[in-house]
Amino acid sequence: MARPGHALQPGLVPYREAWELQRSIAAAVATRTIPDTVLLLEHPPVVTLGRRTEPGELHVPDDARVEIVETDRGGKSTYHGPGQLVCYPIFDLTRHGQDVKKYCRDLEEALIVTLASCGIGATRIGGLTGIWLEHPPRKIASIGIHISRWISTHGYALNVDIDPAPFTDWITACGLEDAQFTTIARELGRPVSVGEVRQHALAALAEVFGLDFDELPEAAVDDLRAQPLHDGPAPRAAVFK
DSSP: OOEEEEEEEEEEOOHHHHHHHHHHHHHHHHTTSSOOEEEEEEOSSEEEEOTTOOTTOBOOOTTOOOEEEEOSSSSSEEEEOTTEEEEEEEOBGGGTTSOHHHHHHHHHHHHHHHHHHTTOOOBOOTTOOSEEETTTTEEEEEEEEEEETTEEEEEEEEESSOOOHHHHHTBOGGGOTTOOBOOHHHHHTSOOOHHHHHHHHHHHHHHHHTEEEEEOOHHHHHHHHTSOOSSSOOOEEEEEO
């Protein structure tokens, strides 16, 4: 039987504002004030740096209008922008097997199910992170998570209809040299909105994690913002160009 969950779909949200919201929700999930909750949103242009980011990964042009933010998630550097669906599942993993590797595999499976619902066959590739299309290999989604006291934050980014050039021109995305990146729109040969994909993504998360989502009311979101935050300080903005 599916457990209850909340979904919040706030649209375009600056990265640090979304991170503060994640931490507020994580505190409420940790105390079981609210059930497992997922945020589905977009970000203005931002490069985020994971804990394994290495010197030399960034080559952002001086005239690029993009924020660069250090985060506490796993992984290396990646890019977010409008036209990309960003999913932040804030789950109590004691309800989901208390197994970080399993959680990552389940996120991958949710992405594969989402893309199948859009008419795209996607897969994992051994030794590479994220979700890929084959022949030739091209990356369509990235995953980077953080777990604290068995509460998950961060999540995945799925390229819906976004210019993939920043992934190769601005950074060595995910630490992968010469990687190819693609989008749902490019693969389908037509424009695709994030809203069109978002409901497929929510349905896939419900299926894989055994959750029955309802919308988190805006009044409840305001109350959560006033609550103590989960875990350490918010990520630091390194530079704004």
